[in-house]
Amino acid sequence: MLGLAPDRRGLLPEADVKRLEEFGAVIRKRYGENLMAKERTPLHQPADSAFDGDPNTFWSAPVGSHHALLEANFEKPVTFDHSLVMEWLNDGQHVERFRIEAWTGQGWKSLVEGSAIGHKRIDHFPPVTASRVRLNILASSAEAHIREFQIFNAGSDLAAHETKLNLSISSTFQNLSFRPKGRCLFAVPEWRCGFPSHVFCAMNPSSTLDFKVG
Numbered sequence: 001m002l003g004l005a006p007d008r009r010g011l012l013p014e015a016d017v018k019r020l021e022e023f024g025a026v027i028r029k030r031y032g033e034n035l036m037a038k039e040r041t042p043l044h045q046p047a048d049s050a051f052d053g054d055p056n057t058f059w060s061a062p063v064g065s066h067h068a069l070l071e072a073n074f075e076k077p078v079t080f081d082h083s084l085v086m087e088w089l090n091d092g093q094h095v096e097r098f099r100i101e102a103w104t105g106q107g108w109k110s111l112v113e114g115s116a117i118g119h120k121r122i123d124h125f126p127p128v129t130a131s132r133v134r135l136n137i138l139a140s141s142a143e144a145h146i147r148e149f150q151i152f153n154a155g156s157d158l159a160a161h162e163t164k165l166n167l168s169i170s171s172t173f174q175n176l177s178f179r180p181k182g183r184c185l186f187a188v189p190e191w192r193c194g195f196p197s198h199v200f201c202a203m204n205p206s207s208t209l210d211f212k213v214g
Contacts, residue, residue, distance in 0.1 A: 034150045035080055036133075040072045047071075050146045058088040061143040068144055071134035080151040081127040085135060087117040088145035097139040103132035117146075127153070 007013050037053040050059035050070055061068035083100050087093060093116065100112040100123070109130075112123040133151060137144045 030154050031082075031084070031152055033152065035078050035152060036072055036150045039074045039076075039078045041075050043073075050149045053148070053150070055086060055147045058145050058147040060088075060145050061137065061140070063143050065143045066140050068137045068140070069134055070137070070146055070149055071132060072149070074131050074133075077129045077131045078151075078153070079127055079129040079155075080133075080153045082122060082124050082152040082154055083112060084120065084122050084148065084150040084152070085117050086120045086147040086149075088147045089119060091142070091145065093118055094140045094142045094144050095137055096141060097137075099136040099138060101134050101136055102128045102130035103134075104130065108134070108136075124154075127155070 004012055004016060034053050036051045040051055042048055047059050047070060049057040051072055059070060085098075085100075087095055095117045097115050098113070098117065099110050101108040101110055103109075109128065111125045111128060114121065114123070135146065135149050
C-alpha cells in the first residue's frame, strides 16, 4: 500500500496522479519486452511453461529433488541486464538458494545469487550477452515450481530513468524515489494508477517511500 491520501474532493491530487502515471509508464516500458519469450528457442517441453509469459502455468522440477536446472537457449546471442523469477507457491515456498547464470562460451558466469525467490523477484546486473541462460536451483526444501523466468534489457534507459524518477509527492510522503539498484523488500500490487505488479517498495526511517526495481 502506498498510503496516498485523497483530497477534500475524495480524489488523489492531480499532480500525484500525473507523477504515478509517468512512473507506471516507465516501468511498463522497461519490462514490456520479455526476451525469454521473444528470443528463446522453443523446445516443446514442460520447461516451456516457465518461459511463456503466462503466470498461470509453471514448470516443476523432478519430484523429490532438491536441486534442478532450468535452461533457455537462444538462436542468436541476446543482451540483457534484468531478470524476473516467480515461484509457484500453492505448495509453499521451496527454493532456498539459487543462481542465475549465463553461458560465456567457456563456462557459466554467475549473474545473480540469492537465498529465496518467493512470489516474484527482480534483479539488476551489468549487461551481459549470451546464447544460453539458466536458473540454477542450488537448494530447495522440496521440488521447485517456477511460474516465470524472464529477462529484459533496459540498456541506456537506466541512467535517464534514475534521474527522471526522483519525484516528489506532496500529499503524504516527502519523496518518491526510483532506484534501479538495491534490495527489494515487498511487492506492491497492480492498481489503477498504473504500477505493474513487479514494483517493489520499502519504507525508510525518515518516512520516505522508496520504490526499487531490481
